[in-house]
Amino acid sequence: MGLFGGKKFDTVLLTGAFKGMGKSVAIQLSQKGANIIIFARNVGKLEAALAEIKCIAGSSSPGFIIDTPRSVLRKQMDVNYWSCVDMSQAILSEWLGKGIEKGEKHLIFTSSVVTFYPVIGYAPYAPSKAAIKRLSDSLVQECLLYRDDVKVHTVFPGIIRVLD
Known part of the structure; x- marks a missing residue:
């Protein structure tokens, strides 16, 4: 995994x-010795993943804009964008607070290649x-x-083939 290179992560x-x-x-970082904290809305699936890992939120609802109900459009923003806002507010208020010791910290968001290259049906x-x-x-x-020790990054993956 190029982004993480040979670095060892604490948490x-x-x-x-x-x-x-x-x-x-989660599996790859765990193998590098990181302590993993994972979040998900479904406790059953979370427990199953936790057993396998021993984390990345996202949702895609392809469709044409004229056929997509507003509720689906709002859900896309809630899951993909607002979850990032909520998490970054919680994390950064802690990391940037007074009395927090210095040390390199990285906040990494997962976006998508569709940010740069529009694809029909993904409006x-x-x-x-x-x-x-x-x-x-x-x-x-x-x-x-x-x-200057808090870094923010974004990755832009293309198509993700989910096997499970």
Whole structure:
């Protein structure tokens, strides 16, 4: 996994790590010796993943914008964008607080290649992933106002083949 190279991590918090890419990241980081904290909305699936890991939230609802109910559009933003906002507020308020010892910290968001390359049928999904890029870009600047050891990154994977 190129992004993580040979680094050893102390603790990594992942959301939605019960399947697919999130579970794969959790397993790989665990193998590198990281303590993994995983979050998911489904406790049963979370427990099953936890047993296998011994985390990444996201949702895609492809469709054409004129055929997609507003509830689905809102869910895309809730799961993909607002979950990142909520998590970053919680984490950064802790990391950037007074009295927190210095040490390299990384907040990593997962967006999508559709942020840069539109794909027909993904109009309900793409804006929620593009919003993550803007959030990340803004947080890079905001974090610099507080301290220089908190880094914000975004990855932009293409198609993810989920085998489970």
